[in-house]
Amino acid sequence: MKRKWNEVPTSTFMRQLFQTSDLPAFFRQNRQAMEVPALTEYLRQLCAEQGLVPERVIRAASIDRTYGHQIFNGTRRPSRDKVLQLAFGLGVGVEETQRLLRLADRSPLYPKLRRDAVILHCLSRGRTLAETQELLQSMELTILGGDSGYGG
């Protein structure tokens, strides 16, 4: 069964939280909003927002088709690099990418590391995956998915 993911704006949520006198009741009522959506749901939501179908995203992310669909249907937990490739495939920005990483249980991008900084830069400028890879390579950094033991 698919659960529709309705996000309550955090500010509204915070206000309700401050006003409530019955904390357990607040948690009961808002259980759904507080539940973290699964990675697959968020991926689908982003697809819908960007007007893309998974097939297209997987292709643009240069991910093996079978592997890609396994990520989309939740049967495979993607490596960190694969999540980043998907973010480029989706054409989303930094905020969405960090959220994808969090939902995939992978560490967020960290601007104090060169490789992550390049990736953040490219995400914020709307660069394609190919452009990002080229930039990573030119700076002698490991390209996304470039190490089978780590990102592959």
Next chain:
Amino acid sequence: MAVEELTLPAEEARYPAELTARCELLERLGGGQGCETLLVRERSGGRLLVAKCREKAAGGEEDAEAEILRRLSGPGLPAFAGVYENDLMRCTLREYIPGRTLDRVAAEGMSEAQVREIGLGLCAVLRRLHSQDPPVIHRDIKPQNVVLTDTGEVFLIDFGISRRYDSAAGEDTVFAGTRGFAAPEQYGFAQTDCRSDIFSLGVLLCWLMTGQTQLGEASAGGLERCIRRCTAFDPKDRYQSVDAVAAALRAGFRRPWRGDRKRRWGRRILTAAAVLLAAALLALAGADWERDAAVAFREPLVEEAVRLALGKEPEEAIAAEELALVEGVYIVCGDAYPTLMDYWDKGASWDPERLEAAGGGAASLEDLRMLPNLREVGISGGSVSDLSPLAELEKLDTLDLRYNQVTSLEPLAGLPALRLVGFNMNPVEDLSPLAACPALEIVDLCDVPGLTKGDLANLPETLSELTITDVAERAGALSGMTIRRLVVSAAGDPDLAVLTGIRGLECLTLQEAETVDLSALADHPGLRELTLPLGTWTEDLTSLLELSALEHVTLPREMEEAVLALGELPFQVVYTG
């Protein structure tokens, strides 16, 4: 795109220069006050390591970890890989353990047997720490500091607050540990010793069973007593050694412990005398028990594969209940392997001479009847002919039997989970039983002699991948079938027109071909991927431009010039060789 100039903040300069010279910093795994954990990779060799960097201003007992890891490496502990420092910080490097920490794993729920197994794994690691002179106390055993690898091995990481037991000291002065998991004496009542780790181990077991750090309403099942005793307030009421905890964990095991496989590393080196003594004792006292419980195998190679799966020594008895834990059996010619990966990579390695010369390979699958949870079978280079022992294996997913003597596939009909089969070089007579396998996706029939069009027509329509040889001899055999991925071994100059009539073709790989004429591919407008092997040559690549769905083409390096002559391409080309 012209490579863009990018000026980055010089933040990496914070880290010791020798560290950044040796390793590329890949990922920040975590961090806190004045402390950062990074995943890094050695620039030469590519080994993944974890760097734990502590700012010197943050103080603390930062040297303990490096010293402990340097002295103690081996099963369950990450290997030490160096220490670097500059004015700002000190970074300790250790082996990266791929896997997941228990807090992540536990979110998926865990059976009591799994919890016992993890507990036993931890006992084995702690035994090594505690048996040092003076003993090493970890002092921070908690789910975040225990990594479970994909193969089920347990590693203890983060020795940041570990220390050597100082028998002269009265009490620890600084609280170190994690609230909820730390023993009461870690708050300063008394000096911590091995029993503090036993307390935390008990809390960990409790948390894995119930999600709580204290026994309460939720049941901790058969572990309740063990947890209660581990977590007694007064250290002298607890188990006094991890060996005692391990004994308690093992005692309640309904199923024998699979974790014996960890002995692969910690393999006890018994002297010849001890072996003899043990054998003599068994003969005297344990012989009756042995006869009742131990399983006998008909096929020695299957026995060897089962021993690998269970981590059993050659002389160790295997109890009938343990067989339910075996999920895979992998044999190539006369050698057994522990995983499917090894089977493909090392074992089979598809050395036809080795496989053909076989003799000495497995002959009978009879023993597989005893393995109800078998999911993967790879047995190649033997003389297997009878598949009937597989007929009841409802979980069987992968069956690769290349280079055997199988003729009838009848026993496979109706196997509900069977997804992949490989019968290369087997004299298979009739493929129709495969049509009755509802989950079948991938079929490998390379060099199956005498396959006819009629045979292939019996393959289920749901097939997504087929590998087949000498397609030319079976012109039209595949016509009318829907196959998404096709791998064709077609030595010489195959005529691709034989593929005409295959529907839905998306990926085509040709093996062994020499000269091919690609114009026939125009019949497959949905083709997305094309792979031609090394040594292939084709006169004319222009027909590729007509394939509008084409995305990836893999070609031998020799064709690069011909490709460049085509100008801008709507697909990606990768060269091999």
